[in-house]
Amino acid sequence: MTVLCIAGDPGGSRAVLPVAERLAQRLGVERVLIAAHGTLGCECPERLRPCLTEIPDVATGPFLLARGVACVVFGTSTHDAVPLRVARAAQAVGCRTLHVLDNWSNYRSRLEVDGGPLLVPDLYTAMDQTAYDEAVAAGIPAANVVIAGQPALAETAVCEPARQAEQARALGLPAGRRILLFISE
Numbered sequence: 001m002t003v004l005c006i007a008g009d010p011g012g013s014r015a016v017l018p019v020a021e022r023l024a025q026r027l028g029v030e031r032v033l034i035a036a037h038g039t040l041g042c043e044c045p046e047r048l049r050p051c052l053t054e055i056p057d058v059a060t061g062p063f064l065l066a067r068g069v070a071c072v073v074f075g076t077s078t079h080d081a082v083p084l085r086v087a088r089a090a091q092a093v094g095c096r097t098l099h100v101l102d103n104w105s106n107y108r109s110r111l112e113v114d115g116g117p118l119l120v121p122d123l124y125t126a127m128d129q130t131a132y133d134e135a136v137a138a139g140i141p142a143a144n145v146v147i148a149g150q151p152a153l154a155e156t157a158v159c160e161p162a163r164q165a166e167q168a169r170a171l172g173l174p175a176g177r178r179i180l181l182f183i184s185e
Contacts, residue, residue, distance in 0.1 A: 001071070005040070006073075007040045019100060023073070055086055081113050084111065124140050
Protein backbone atom coordinates (compact mmCIF):
# COMPACT_ATOMS: atom_id res chain seq x y z
CA MET A 1 0.00 0.00 0.00
CA THR A 2 1.26 3.45 -0.92
CA VAL A 3 0.02 6.62 0.78
CA LEU A 4 0.09 10.09 -0.77
CA CYS A 5 0.29 13.10 1.56
CA ILE A 6 -0.68 16.54 0.28
CA ALA A 7 -1.37 19.97 1.75
CA GLY A 8 -0.70 23.49 0.59
CA ASP A 9 -0.94 26.21 3.21
CA PRO A 10 1.40 26.37 6.24
CA GLY A 11 -1.12 25.17 8.85
CA GLY A 12 -2.36 22.21 6.87
CA SER A 13 1.14 21.30 5.73
CA ARG A 14 2.56 21.38 9.23
CA ALA A 15 -0.30 19.18 10.45
CA VAL A 16 0.16 16.64 7.63
CA LEU A 17 3.98 16.47 7.87
CA PRO A 18 4.09 14.55 11.20
CA VAL A 19 1.59 12.09 9.74
CA ALA A 20 3.83 11.63 6.69
CA GLU A 21 6.82 11.12 8.98
CA ARG A 22 5.02 8.46 11.03
CA LEU A 23 3.83 6.71 7.87
CA ALA A 24 7.39 6.67 6.50
CA GLN A 25 8.60 5.10 9.77
CA ARG A 26 5.91 2.41 9.66
CA LEU A 27 5.62 1.72 5.92
CA GLY A 28 9.06 2.78 4.72
CA VAL A 29 9.86 5.82 2.59
CA GLU A 30 9.27 3.82 -0.58
CA ARG A 31 5.57 3.52 0.38
CA VAL A 32 4.98 7.21 1.09
CA LEU A 33 4.60 9.93 -1.51
CA ILE A 34 4.60 13.59 -0.57
CA ALA A 35 3.22 16.05 -3.09
CA ALA A 36 5.79 18.66 -4.07
CA HIS A 37 3.17 21.34 -3.51
CA GLY A 38 2.83 24.34 -1.22
CA THR A 39 4.46 24.55 2.17
CA LEU A 40 4.52 20.76 2.56
CA GLY A 41 6.69 20.41 -0.54
CA CYS A 42 8.90 23.35 0.43
CA GLU A 43 9.42 22.37 4.07
CA CYS A 44 9.81 18.64 3.50
CA PRO A 45 12.78 17.55 5.64
CA GLU A 46 15.83 16.04 3.98
CA ARG A 47 15.06 12.52 5.24
CA LEU A 48 11.71 12.59 3.40
CA ARG A 49 12.94 14.25 0.17
CA PRO A 50 12.97 10.87 -1.64
CA CYS A 51 9.18 10.81 -1.10
CA LEU A 52 8.56 14.04 -3.03
CA THR A 53 6.57 13.71 -6.23
CA GLU A 54 4.95 16.05 -8.70
CA ILE A 55 1.17 15.64 -8.99
CA PRO A 56 -0.23 16.14 -12.51
CA ASP A 57 -2.88 18.82 -13.02
CA VAL A 58 -4.89 16.44 -15.20
CA ALA A 59 -5.26 12.66 -15.12
CA THR A 60 -4.65 12.65 -11.38
CA GLY A 61 -6.74 9.50 -10.86
CA PRO A 62 -4.73 7.42 -13.34
CA PHE A 63 -1.52 8.80 -11.78
CA LEU A 64 -2.66 7.61 -8.33
CA LEU A 65 -3.54 4.17 -9.69
CA ALA A 66 -0.24 3.86 -11.55
CA ARG A 67 1.69 4.69 -8.37
CA GLY A 68 -0.33 2.18 -6.32
CA VAL A 69 -1.82 4.83 -4.02
CA ALA A 70 -4.44 3.32 -1.70
CA CYS A 71 -4.96 6.35 0.54
CA VAL A 72 -4.57 10.12 0.29
CA VAL A 73 -3.86 12.03 3.50
CA PHE A 74 -4.66 15.67 2.91
CA GLY A 75 -4.81 19.01 4.63
CA THR A 76 -7.23 21.64 3.40
CA SER A 77 -7.19 25.37 3.03
CA THR A 78 -9.59 28.23 2.60
CA HIS A 79 -7.83 29.21 -0.67
CA ASP A 80 -5.71 26.36 -2.08
CA ALA A 81 -7.94 23.89 -3.91
CA VAL A 82 -5.18 21.53 -5.11
CA PRO A 83 -5.27 19.11 -2.13
CA LEU A 84 -9.06 18.94 -2.39
CA ARG A 85 -8.84 18.30 -6.15
CA VAL A 86 -6.43 15.42 -5.50
CA ALA A 87 -8.70 14.00 -2.78
CA ARG A 88 -11.67 14.11 -5.18
CA ALA A 89 -9.61 12.30 -7.84
CA ALA A 90 -8.58 9.72 -5.23
CA GLN A 91 -12.17 9.00 -4.25
CA ALA A 92 -13.17 8.76 -7.92
CA VAL A 93 -10.70 5.89 -8.46
CA GLY A 94 -11.48 4.11 -5.19
CA CYS A 95 -8.68 5.38 -2.94
CA ARG A 96 -9.46 6.10 0.69
CA THR A 97 -9.13 9.67 1.94
CA LEU A 98 -8.06 10.99 5.33
CA HIS A 99 -8.52 14.69 6.03
CA VAL A 100 -6.29 16.29 8.70
CA LEU A 101 -7.94 19.37 10.18
CA ASP A 102 -5.52 21.96 11.51
CA ASN A 103 -7.71 24.90 12.52
CA TRP A 104 -10.95 25.69 14.34
CA SER A 105 -12.75 27.29 11.42
CA ASN A 106 -14.31 26.73 8.01
CA TYR A 107 -14.94 23.05 8.65
CA ARG A 108 -17.21 22.55 5.66
CA SER A 109 -16.00 25.27 3.29
CA ARG A 110 -12.53 23.71 3.25
CA LEU A 111 -14.13 20.67 1.62
CA GLU A 112 -15.91 22.84 -0.97
CA VAL A 113 -13.16 25.39 -1.72
CA ASP A 114 -12.94 24.21 -5.32
CA GLY A 115 -16.59 25.07 -5.96
CA GLY A 116 -17.70 21.44 -6.01
CA PRO A 117 -20.11 19.68 -3.67
CA LEU A 118 -19.05 18.74 -0.15
CA LEU A 119 -16.31 16.13 -0.31
CA VAL A 120 -16.86 13.68 2.54
CA PRO A 121 -13.53 12.05 3.36
CA ASP A 122 -13.47 8.50 4.68
CA LEU A 123 -11.94 9.89 7.85
CA TYR A 124 -12.01 13.53 9.01
CA THR A 125 -9.69 14.14 11.95
CA ALA A 126 -10.48 16.88 14.45
CA MET A 127 -8.17 18.35 17.07
CA ASP A 128 -10.56 18.21 20.01
CA GLN A 129 -14.20 17.95 21.07
CA THR A 130 -14.91 21.54 20.01
CA ALA A 131 -13.65 20.89 16.46
CA TYR A 132 -15.54 17.58 16.39
CA ASP A 133 -18.83 19.20 17.44
CA GLU A 134 -18.44 22.13 15.04
CA ALA A 135 -17.48 19.89 12.10
CA VAL A 136 -20.56 17.73 12.69
CA ALA A 137 -22.74 20.84 13.04
CA ALA A 138 -21.33 22.06 9.70
CA GLY A 139 -22.52 18.88 7.97
CA ILE A 140 -19.58 16.50 8.18
CA PRO A 141 -21.08 13.07 9.00
CA ALA A 142 -20.34 12.17 12.63
CA ALA A 143 -19.45 8.62 11.59
CA ASN A 144 -16.49 10.01 9.60
CA VAL A 145 -15.14 12.40 12.27
CA VAL A 146 -12.62 11.28 14.87
CA ILE A 147 -10.76 13.29 17.52
CA ALA A 148 -7.07 12.76 16.82
CA GLY A 149 -5.37 15.85 18.26
CA GLN A 150 -3.23 18.29 16.31
CA PRO A 151 -0.33 16.31 14.77
CA ALA A 152 1.89 19.40 14.56
CA LEU A 153 1.71 19.69 18.35
CA ALA A 154 2.03 15.98 19.18
CA GLU A 155 5.66 16.26 20.24
CA THR A 156 5.19 19.50 22.19
CA ALA A 157 6.42 19.11 25.75
CA VAL A 158 4.07 20.15 28.51
CA CYS A 159 5.62 22.26 31.24
CA GLU A 160 4.03 21.38 34.53
CA PRO A 161 3.56 24.33 36.91
CA ALA A 162 5.56 22.54 39.62
CA ARG A 163 8.52 22.29 37.24
CA GLN A 164 8.51 25.93 36.05
CA ALA A 165 11.54 26.96 38.09
CA GLU A 166 13.52 23.97 36.84
CA GLN A 167 12.46 24.64 33.24
CA ALA A 168 13.37 28.33 33.56
CA ARG A 169 16.87 27.41 34.82
CA ALA A 170 17.28 24.93 31.94
CA LEU A 171 16.48 27.75 29.51
CA GLY A 172 18.93 30.09 31.23
CA LEU A 173 16.20 32.37 32.57
CA PRO A 174 16.53 34.09 35.95
CA ALA A 175 14.73 32.51 38.91
CA GLY A 176 11.09 33.51 39.22
CA ARG A 177 10.64 34.13 35.48
CA ARG A 178 7.45 32.65 34.10
CA ILE A 179 7.44 30.65 30.89
CA LEU A 180 4.70 31.52 28.44
CA LEU A 181 4.08 29.63 25.23
CA PHE A 182 2.21 31.51 22.54
CA ILE A 183 0.98 29.55 19.53
CA SER A 184 -0.44 31.34 16.52
CA GLU A 185 -1.11 30.60 12.89
